[in-house]
Amino acid sequence: MTDPFASARFSGRWRPYQARVLAELDAHLEDERVHVVAPPGSGKTLVGLEAVVRMGRPALVLAPTLALREQWLDRFREHYGGGGSGERAVAEEAAASGVGAFGAAPRGHTSGVSLREGSASGEVRLSTDLLAPEALTVTTYQALHVAHTSSPEPLAAALRAAGIGTLVVDEAHHLRNAWWRTLDEVREALPGVHVVALTATPPYDVPAAEWGRYRSFCGAPDAEITTPELVRAGHLCPHLDAVHLSTPLAAEQAALDVFHEEAAEFADAFARGPFIDALAEHPWIAAPEAHADAIADDGPEWFVAALGLLRETGRDVAAPAAVLDLAPEDIPPLRMSVLSRILEGVLGPQAAVFDAALGPKSVRELGAELRRMGARVGSRVLLHRPPAVQKALGRSASKMEAVAEIVAFEAAHRENELRAVVLADRIHEEAWASGYAAQPRLGVAPLFSRLRELDAPAATVAALTGQFAAIPAFVLPALRRELEASGARGHLGDRLSAEPQATDRETLRVTLDGAGTGLVGPMTRLFARGEVRVLVGTVALLGEGWDSPQANVLVAASYAATFVQTGQMRGRVLRTDPAQPDKVSTVWHLACVEPGAEDGGPDLATLRRRFAAFAGPRDADPPRLETGLARLGLPSPPFASGDVRQTNARTYEAAVSLGRVRRLWRDAVGDEADGRRLRPALRVPRQRPPVSPRIQIRQRPWTHRYPTGWAAGAGALAAAGAGGLGIAPVLAMALWAGSLGLGGVAAVLAVVERVGRQRHREAVGENGLRLEAVGEAVLSALQTTGLVDARGAEVVVERVGDALDVRLDGADVASGEVFAAALADTIGEAGSPRYLLDCGGAFVPVPDVLGRKKALAETFLAAWTERVGPASLVFTRTPAGRRPLAAARARGAWGLGEIERVRRWG
Template sequence: MYNGVQFIDTFRDYQARVLSQMQEMLGDGRLHISAAPGAGKTVLGLEAIRRLGNKALILVPTINLRNQWKERFLGLFISADNPELRAYWNENFSTDIKNPGIITCTTYQALYSIYSKEDGGSASVSQTGSFSDFDGMIKYYKELGISTVCLDEAHHLKREWWNALTEFLEQMNSKLIALTATPPMDTSDLEWRRYISLCGEIDLEISIPEMVVKKCLCPHQDFLYLCKPSELEEKKVEQELLRNQASEQEILRNRELYNEIKKLPVLIRPAEYRDFILKNPDYMSHLIKYAAYIRSTVQVEFEGSMELANAAYNLWDKNIQSLVQEEFEKNEALTVVTKSNPVKRKLDTSSWLLPLMKDILENDPLSYSDNLKSAISTTLANNHLLKDGKVQLRFSTEGIDKVLKNSTTKLNAIVDILKCESAVMGNELRALVLMDNIRKEDLLKVETEESLTDLGVSTVFERLRRQEHLGNLEKYFEMETEANPSATRVYRTRIGVLTGSLVILPDGVIQELISDLGLGIKAKNLGTTGYSTLESGSDIFDQIVTRITDYFCRGKIEILIGTAALLGEGWDAPEVNTLIIGSTSSTYVKTNQMRGRALRIIPGNPEKESNIWHLMAVSDQVNDTTEFKNMQQRFGTIVGISMDGRRVENGIARLSDGMHTMADTEGWNKWMLERSCDRQFYRKSWENVPSVFRSSEVRNVVTPRITNKTSGFFSSIKGLSPALQMQVASGTLSAMKSLGMVSKGCELKVSVRGDKRSFYIDDASEHESLLFANCIMQAFSPIVAPRYILSYGLFFKKYVPVPKEFSGKEDVAIQYKIHLKARNMIRTDTETGKVKLLEIRLSPEYRNITRESAQIIRELI
């Protein structure tokens, strides 16, 4: 069946390893491989299909990927010296699900359209075929002998597509090959289990760092460019902050709220509510802070006189009064105007006001009237402080987030980056700019002086087009000289736009495209800019994408702007050496797919390096923004070389050198641009990556489930000696092995830097690594409310929370205790356990409630 079909190149070592062990890995009928973008999964899948020797169906997420599979097969498995064989396979490698060939490659959507009997919307489904419904398709495919199914990036499936694919695979009972660059690591446990139940456990993984070391991906570095919002945008941020302040005051000046809190029995007779206070220490702290705030601001106004205010204050228990007075005095010290503190400060309510509202509505609703709760709910809802009926613990930053996300100063940042990259790379620059939106309507601003007030593909294009001096890039006009007078000014056009609904190319390139593809293409000039938009039918769009990609790779276009949706995945242009991610996505899958566009090597050109740029807007008026959190999350999904070239790790901290901080925006950006110019430095840094990544065997780089911590490593744990840390880590792995949570071959590794000890596991799948990382993080985390706590020592006790993975059943928790060799186990849902939990939480070594809450408990019980 596959006579004459053979891979015409040399397999990479991981590909050869998989192929040599393929039959063993197929023991459960499934082969599941996770490898970085650019690692050669398509070649691996095609060779596995060839070796199995059966007719095959390949399912992919996009038409672009569907076409790539056929191109890879014809280009890498069929000799150019055998035109007859090429013609045979061009016919027998089908991309039409209703007319299958020896190999058929189609989209998940095409399969679903037959499953749902909605054949209309898919270009890959022909109008005629040998079956008319889903059952008929399965019967027909079985009759044809299709017995291998290959899934490419199956995690992309929309929820409604899962049923179609699951039913299809169950009825076909075929061999399954599952390939992915980005397993859905940051999804819910339910989605992960669904994914694994479909594809099987991952048989082999290879990470981006390893692929760089093995020279299968190019050396690269990530850079972060900070964007200061415009004056107008800063005013919008200020307005949002003022709106939040108004929301805050609306709550604080609610007389009914004050009247009900001042009469709370727990404030008047706290001795009668010992258990309540033990269970709710932070709630009591919130009440005390509220009472102190009201006493220092509006209590006299609410009561009508100082005498009545004092009378209300004297209703409370003496210990409560003492705590309120202490907090009151702190407030007075903060707000008094002195020589050392000449500005009257506004009292900060962020730590307790919204948490108090949550206490009232969710934790202690029976203590308050329905009228008050209704009024509070309305206030919170009107100010976007309720989400799915739950109180948000911080004031809404929705408006601020929108301003920062869409800040037009990111357009200037793109210009600054491309100026720098152009100066370094010259004619070799191949820059890809990925955006979330197109903003096609902004094309009306081309060749005008109108401000560019939106962020999208068209505005990036126009901002670059307007730039007069970008090194060897686009110049609005060439400089006027005797040889080039103003009457004959010449444009230098090197920018292209490629999206599903908007294509812009230099006029010369468009003429070449029309010449290459013939009729069916129309061009419309964009004024006198030297650029035109392209109009064509959808039937030739795939050919247009292929041609434009070729022009880009050959340098007829040096900057290509597009959407992450079209070019962020599956699109293949190995020549990309500068990537600017204007998209705001921060998920593991999307981030690594976008970065993958810049990581591919160029055959025959081992000198390629890539710079990957991320954009983040920062305002001096606000610190804890969603923009920053998303960037933290994004870098949590990226494993790369540290800026000093000494470590491979994840997390945003690897960009810092200790001398430059993001607080100095201008200095930070200058440093980033300077570092980006030295591509040879990080090429050498990758070459000097520690030997742990040099093994000829594929190792799995530990990438923990997305958190704000760095890498798969855990720093020294407060309160636990190095020996006890080791005991917890090794015991956790032992327990996981005994319960079948990880394979027996997983091995604990320890890394020591100075006085810090770090743990990870080797010879593990990425999912196993993540699971271990998650468990060990919980065991080393502050004790808050675990179901079980392990204790060590007799006189100087140490405590370790039992991870939730071992807390579902008591016998499992006991097994965990045995493996960790703990002295005792405390169950915290008993009365004695609750007291012990609070005692641990209050101790200085383990304290994770506020100092104020701890003081309140000690004084009231």
């Protein structure tokens, strides 16, 4: 087929990071799928268009809204052609798409023009009509879904007739469940079609099934433009991620205390009651060797948890633990989370055993008691953190005061430059009703009212939702002027409604044509000019797509936002503002921590997961960029109220020093020429052995470095003695002196290395050295098998606070990702690897990428034997391999190798 884009040439100049991504894409354009991750402001649409042009086949582009559909067409007209004729009416498209981002689709709108690029002989035709596609057809997901649902065959026939060979899914994180089926069926109807997926925020936190579907369609990310690159180029502003901690209010804490006390009483009664005796007499415990296969096949994790409970009650568990090659000290301590897992087994797979031992009603009554407590949801038992506790902390009213404190602080130090956006999940307008006496819930209306109470002249507050706007009465004249200036003069009195709030006559509830969406533009302009300096809105309305470069503070007051929504919210304040060349933004995250909880509670756990994708500077010497919550320097839980106050005080101190934030970014990102990128690393606890202590790490020979020098030095005697074999004495002496010199240099270098090695040992400890050896074995196997191109690369282990970071230096990002994934498979929780290494009874998973074939696994075995120690290969898909696999799973499931995936700039 003739290339329909043969005449299309990009008329602009690629930014450095765009050029890099396009260069990387050249290796993927012939593949079935190309997946690009790029934040807002990075020119993602242009990168997608260039991919389409380079593929040289008719393309169908799918966007989530009509506004984004038009953006694709506008970008092509602007950068790949200009003018044209042959417009095609698209009333059908507008009707099929329904509504755009903020309202009904415009009727009678036309698009799809033929563009003449360069000369009369070169023409690129555009369309938005699915039944009459052209070289570049752009439509919405909803339009495709409607067309496919109503008439799949005509649609498929039209797309095939047009030769559609490229399918672009823009903002792929938007895809709804119903749309997936449509996309899969459309792709299947187009043989040989290639998929280009573009997104700012992959949906990392969706359920596993949904993530699997996303990755199956889009593929793994092939190229990424990162936020630090945009900050370095001056296309996003330097910014600070700040976490404000709070603790539950007294009434909330009292409710939590009641549950925890009841859970503790339940746990104590369970450990002293008949179930503990039945557990000790369970066949797996009483006769473990006879049931070793059942343990291995059906529940090694439950078995080890049960041993932990029995050990806690003073019973000897050495004999049953030995079935999985575990010592009693290998068994984790009993915690509520471990007891919850035991109870899940008692109520589920092991129920018949306990019913037989204690009577047919015992298990049912146990389950009823847990359900009454609120600790059982479906098949899950959550004694350590029931849904009620999670909800209480996520929606804690303490966050209302946290938002007020943050806004007051920002108003005090930013003064008239303040442009703050506070985003919540819901409106909760009932808080404005007369006689409302309940504790206000976290929402737009209660937050607006609370912020109106602040004694902060710089914080003029307004609220904006899809239903209404709320403004102080003195702002109404400015809003009217803005509406008139924007052309909304006709019958303004009928269209604009402003009613005093029942509980505050100085606050007006404002609508335009009965809704609030028409006020988005005017209110945004008031915000930009500073007539409103704090804008409270919903995540749905202002969290994505809304744009105001003047915004410099975000308070994310959402408890339900997904990872995608959180990333989009951050993007609202990262835009640069030409009027503020020194703009520095602050993004405030809220967390209500649970005093005494080992991990701080579910809010902090959620933040920890989300920060895995947020990169920013760590205040170190020198400063460095990395992802992860640890870069903020928060104390480790559990927390006391004093810890919270001190932590917030340090956060405010950092947030007031905007110049320091700017310098940290400047010093950390470096220059474009240095080639630094976000590269993967693994972070493991420093005090925990990432490799079983029973595995003896092979000591490095003292001659392993500088072998040439050592060989020359060792040959010096032979060279000296050669004179007696007929070589001239002068030549023999010269050889001797030169060889001795090389050996001496090698000795000096070896001493220097030994000193450095000792300092490295002191810095990272024995666990760090063991981790380094395992990393070198993994790297060697990956290099030998050609799975990474990492010539000259080096495994580096570095201490970071209470953890160890291990990364691959001197390799490209793709090789670093493969290495990090393989090392995580080796030292992390064992899933279901095909092969294990038997290291004298301690079992190590062979990484998935090296376990697909026996030859690859044998290469890993050889690398392990050389760099770590002796081992043998175990195939887990046989009866003989079941027990070793169970032992590996049982040991790894308890956090002996806890791993956090981070990325560091380097």
